[in-house]
Amino acid sequence: MYRAPRGTADVLPEEQGYWRYIEARARALGQRFGYQRLDTPVFEQTALFVRGVGQGTDIVEKEMYSFLDRGGDSMTLRPEGTAPVCRAYLEHGMHNQPQPVRLYYFSPAFRYERPQAGRFRQHHQFGVEALGDGDPSVDAEIVEMAWRLMEDLGLRDLTLLLNSIGDSECRPAYLEHLRAYYASRVERLCQDCRGRLERSPLRLLDCKQEACQALAQEAPRSIDHLCHPCRDHWEELMKCLRRLDIPFRVEPRLVRGLDYYTRTVFEIQPPEERAQSTLCAGGRYDGLIQELGGPPTPGIGFAAGMERMVSNVKGQGVPVPQEESVRVVIAYLGDEAKGEALSLASQLRSKGIGAVLAPAGKSLRAQMRYANSLGVSYALILGEEEMRSGSALLRDMAKGEQRVVPLQGVAEELAN
RNA sequence: GUGGGCGUGGCCAAGCUAGGUCCAAGGCGCCAGGUUGUGGCCCUGGAGAUCGAGGGUUCAAAUCCCUCCGUCCACCCCA
Numbered sequence: 001m002y003r004a005p006r007g008t009a010d011v012l013p014e015e016q017g018y019w020r021y022i023e024a025r026a027r028a029l030g031q032r033f034g035y036q037r038l039d040t041p042v043f044e045q046t047a048l049f050v051r052g053v054g055q056g057t058d059i060v061e062k063e064m065y066s067f068l069d070r071g072g073d074s075m076t077l078r079p080e081g082t083a084p085v086c087r088a089y090l091e092h093g094m095h096n097q098p099q100p101v102r103l104y105y106f107s108p109a110f111r112y113e114r115p116q117a118g119r120f121r122q123h124h125q126f127g128v129e130a131l132g133d134g135d136p137s138v139d140a141e142i143v144e145m146a147w148r149l150m151e152d153l154g155l156r157d158l159t160l161l162l163n164s165i166g167d168s169e170c171r172p173a174y175l176e177h178l179r180a181y182y183a184s185r186v187e188r189l190c191q192d193c194r195g196r197l198e199r200s201p202l203r204l205l206d207c208k209q210e211a212c213q214a215l216a217q218e219a220p221r222s223i224d225h226l227c228h229p230c231r232d233h234w235e236e237l238m239k240c241l242r243r244l245d246i247p248f249r250v251e252p253r254l255v256r257g258l259d260y261y262t263r264t265v266f267e268i269q270p271p272e273e274r275a276q277s278t279l280c281a282g283g284r285y286d287g288l289i290q291e292l293g294g295p296p297t298p299g300i301g302f303a304a305g306m307e308r309m310v311s312n313v314k315g316q317g318v319p320v321p322q323e324e325s326v327r328v329v330i331a332y333l334g335d336e337a338k339g340e341a342l343s344l345a346s347q348l349r350s351k352g353i354g355a356v357l358a359p360a361g362k363s364l365r366a367q368m369r370y371a372n373s374l375g376v377s378y379a380l381i382l383g384e385e386e387m388r389s390g391s392a393l394l395r396d397m398a399k400g401e402q403r404v405v406p407l408q409g410v411a412e413e414l415a416n
Numbered sequence: 417g418u419g420g421g422c423g424u425g426g427c428c429a430a431g432c433u434a435g436g437u438c439c440a441a442g443g444c445g446c447c448a449g450g451u452u453g454u455g456g457c458c459c460u461g462g463a464g465a466u467c468g469a470g471g472g473u474u475c476a477a478a479u480c481c482c483u484c485c486g487u488c489c490a491c492c493c494c495a
Contacts, residue, residue: 003486006486006487057493058492058493058494059493059494062417062493063493063494080494080495081495109495111493111494111495113492113493113494114417114418114491114492114493115487115488116488116489116490116491117488117489117490118494118495119493119494119495120495123494123495124495125495126495127495192491192492203493208491256494257493257494258494275489275490275491276493276494276495278494278495279495280495281494281495302495303495304495305494305495306495307495308495309495331453331454333453363448363449363453363454364453364454364455365449365451365453365454365455366447366448366455367453367454367455368453368454368455368456369454369455369456370455371454371455372455372456373455373456379454379455381453381454383453383454384453385453393453393454395454395455397455397456400455400456402454
């Protein structure tokens with residue numbers, strides 16, 4: 001038997017309520033903050049991600065779904081949302097629009113990973129990007145959006161973690177401090193971290209090993225090694241957030257896995273710490289657009305995981321409106337009634353009333369059971385008697401009462 | 417890529433530790449009947465399982481062993 005590929009999942013009808021709920025809130029959020037929706041293709045030239053996400057990152061090294069198309073070009077299923085947005089920004093000359101350009105998107109993302117709680121090979125993100133304005137107030141706007149989204153979803157007890165990792169001016173020096181610090185303590189590091197020391201020293205900060213954690217506590221903090229512009233930016237961002245009453249926690253060990261981040265990075269964590277729990281993560285990427293061949297252009301954004309939001313909305317018992325079911329089931333007996341039932345259903349639908357026929361060839365009892373299991377408000381019964389008198393029985397399922405109504409008036413009757 | 421848990425009808429699940437009484441219990445769901453044309457409760461009956469797959473041990477395996485696959489969780493990494 002065929003199954004959904006590993007790490008992918010069907011979103012079944014009974015789950016849809018959660019997804020539509022989150023999408024509706026996210027869309028409203030984008031609208032309120034003046035963001036416009038942008039959809040980009042599900043695949044792009046491989047080079048876009050190699051360039052954008054970074055040669056040495058795990059995503060590029062071992063997680064991309066890449067393939068050669070029939071023309072021999074290497075294509076890759078989008079592993080993240082920011083690079084495509086930046087590509088579209090450049091391709092459509094959006095740098096000629098008033099800056100910043102504010103965009104949001106819903107899109108699937110693909111990474112060849114080992115699935116586990118909260119991690120999939122295909123997942124879905126709601127993302128937001130503000131391009132072309134490097135002012136800290138834009139950072140604050142993005143962080144606020146992320147926070148408000150979680151509020152709007154009705155999620156409680158979340159933590160907003162914030163950090164600044166500097167830019168190309170100050171980060172190299174900071175990394176040297178970090179390496180120096182760890183170099184004298186290598187023997188206390190776990191195996192993995194010894195390997196990481198040269199390649200990506202920032203990663204040592206969020207290693208989960210106890211010994212490494214202890215070292216990370218005392219490690220030099222990037223916010224203490226920012227250059228002046230970065231420091232000013234960082235200070236002002238915090239000032240903005242305080243002014244907005246966004247309760248953030250400075251987390252000097254917060255780092256990001258993608259190469260393009262500069263200055264601001266942040267995450268939103270749910271109350272119960274699981275392994276893959278980050279609901280939302282983002283940051284500034286002032287070098288990215290230039291890296292992709294555009295003019296020097298600042299940018300900042302975040303992405304929130306749909307599956308993780310769904311799971312938290314469920315887990316916290318947030319009441320979510322369910323999609324309305326069909327209003328009417330039409331039960332009928334006999335061929336003549338069948339024709340009438342068909343046209344009646346059509347009339348009802350044209351008036352916006354959801355209607356379905358009971359399954360053909362079943363006893364009335366079975367048809368009524370069907371109506372009941374669908375949870376409809378009304379059943380319309382068309383039998384031989386009704387056919388003779390040109391009427392139908394309209395049964396109120398909740399009350400268990402029914403009355404004869406003329407066929408002509410049924411649609412109007414139900415419309416009220 | 418590494419480590420651990422799990423894998424019995426559509427779903428939940430007993431049985432597996434001490435192999436036979438299991439041609440596999442029960443519940444939900446599904447189908448039919450209990451009313452010549454009527455739901456929800458209740459009652460009766462029914463369909464539906466190569467016990468994840470393959471191999472091995474044994475007179476005998478859902479139960480023991482091996483391999484593989486799947487799934488879940490953790491590492492790695494990330495939304």
